[in-house]
Amino acid sequence: MLVNDIRLISMVEDEGFKQMVTTFHPGYTLPSRTHFTKLMEGKYEATFGKLKDALKATKNKIALTTDAWTSVATEAYLGITCHFISDDWELNSFCLTTMPLEERHTGTNIAAWIEQAVERFEIPLSKVVAVVHDNGSNVVLAANILQEKHGWVSVRCTGHTLQLVINRALKHPQISKALGAARCLVEHFKSSELASSKLKTKQKQMGTPEHKLVQDVSTRWNSTYYMVTRLLEQRWPLTATLSDPAVTQRGKHYLDLKADQWTLLDELAKALQAFECATVYLSGENYVTVSALPPLVRGLLKSTHTVYDTAPVQAFQAAASEETTAHWSREVTITDDDPSKQIIAATLDPRFRKRKFLTPEERFSVQNKVQALALQSSRNEEATAASVDNDDTAERTPNRSVSALDSLLGCDSTDSDSEANNYQDARNQAIIKEVLMYFGEQPLSKTESPLSWWKLNEAKYPTLASQAKSFLCIPATSTPSEHLFSAAGNIASKKRASLTPEHVNMLTFLHCNLKHL
Template sequence: MVSRLLEQRWPVTATLSDSTVTQRDKQYLDLKADQWGLLEELCTALKPFECATVFLSGDKYTTISAVPPLVQGLVKSTQSAAFETAAMQAFQRTAKEQLQQRWKNDTTFSETTPSTVILSSALDPRFRKLKFLTSEQVFNVQNKIQTYALRVSQEMHAHDNVHDQASSTSTITKAASGSTTLDTLFDFGTSSEEEQREVEAEDLQSQVRNEVLSYFGEKPLAKEENPLHWWKANEYRYPTLARLAKTYLCIPCTSTPSERFFSAAGNIASRKRASLSPEHLDMLTFLHCNAKFVSQCK
């Protein structure tokens, strides 16, 4: 709105100053020169906020992982731009304080209450270096990622072992029946099955640790690249982290996509279509939101 008003400054001024068009008691509505100057500075200061808002409102790309870098960029924008008026200087100070206060939990990491936003940034190859955090916080994030990755790896391993449980049980039974007295002497209270589980657990920990170290040791991906495409191409290198990334990077950081969906449903379920069944309403909403994919299938 401010940008559009500045574009139409001279037509607006000409209209308000023309006595044949505007009544004399309404000519005070025209802004003074210092007020126009204040609007120009305000438009410049709000431009980064508009850019960040539009980007984070998207639903065709990953957004949640970009929140901490964008917040850091907005804070820098309030410090870099120098304005002459006292009002804009006060705006910069207030904007910086509000950004740091409102986004504190998503720009600093705590081990007790880990931020989903920061974990998403760590799993985004564009921001994996986590330059918006301190060295200690980066180390804590990597440890937390390793803990979650180990949990995912254990779940995957347990799922794979379900199919082999019957055959492994029969093998262990045969081995136990053929054990000798010497085998019994070497047994220190730990069965071969328990030893096998311990070895597998150590192997999983080592595999996940190497996977995490290798991932964070790589160079960051270019900002214009798609992190989902990168994970698709490198899933074979980081299978555990890839599965973890799918869980986090799909989260939208704003409610805008959901609001668009409900707006579409509201437009479809109008008074003229009050007889639509819930099933048909769901179908029409789905087709409306995925119309471009329907055209590609033809």
């Protein structure tokens, strides 16, 4: 219970809890707080070992997400999660650490802390494929350092990027004014019990859904979308309530939005709908997301071409298009025949294998890249297997001295070389055929699971299946690491501010991982 529900360990010393235990089990002696603390520490060590073994056992690539956070006790933490696709094509996600930070949060330090977390679990550096992070300059620098040192791909959180895109696109003065008026309207009903009660009455009278108003928050742009859509839904009950002199003072009638503001917000909600849909989908944790980014970005750009009547919303559309292009041009275009990891992931997702979001020339280029990756992967596997065979042979066969004549004449290995070349040519042709067959198939329905499809077709496309596991494991957002700090409602709330940073890490680790290990 302490772990699953994030309860205070000191709860066992509370009088109310003691009385409850005594009621259910008279005569039972409740163990001390120290006892439960040691139990938690022991459980952490055991679960840590299980996770380390699971990460060692997988042969597949691993992606990381990271995010920084400060507790109510002003203690800074770095959260790191890992993600990989199992041999059974299940998407696995685990918390690695909620690491207390005592030094400056420089890019160099953050890179070193991420490396330390990976090394603690004895994950080979070559097994990590990517790090997903927000757009903070220090974290971006850390990701770039790791990319240069280890080849880990730097992937910026799409949720954070969408936040930047929408915030900048909403800066039109008339939009800002209308949204400000909307917030004042919501705040009035949130703070007035009389107005809120009357609104419920009007909702019933008018047959409007009895929904509460939504107050937006600055850190979640889509909360603004939800605020606006709820106001539009409740427009007439709101207006009727504000028009009632028994409820609203004459000086408060200004709270109702003007007709042109209602029109503006109606069009703005329609323009924001595509971005809200993309935000929700890409923030998912239980399904493949990174492969959807390129087609979704193309879809978002297409949505900005919709023409609206109000000039402010037209300006929003233009700004949203410009910001989307500026932030994601690298992820959705191909430069120098070098597609991004997101495009490769989309290509290996059977839902998007036709690559309709690319030009014909780009489709050809990315197909060649996937083929090259498959061929290189095959060569790497052959080299690894040969190295193991050579080591085994060296152990079994004693060293023999080579005669002077043998040394002068050399070894005629033409036949063996020819056999090896023939085998490699046949292997390459098989992979090329595999790639052509894959791209020749019809795309999977957008509602179906790409991992389920790969599970059924792995034997048919073995080389591409291996590549798919390496790319489709990457999350599109750093949401998993953000959730480390909000799991079960604030791990280190004011009541838990007395927890040591080490125990915060243990509690978070167990809460996130225990049910999966």
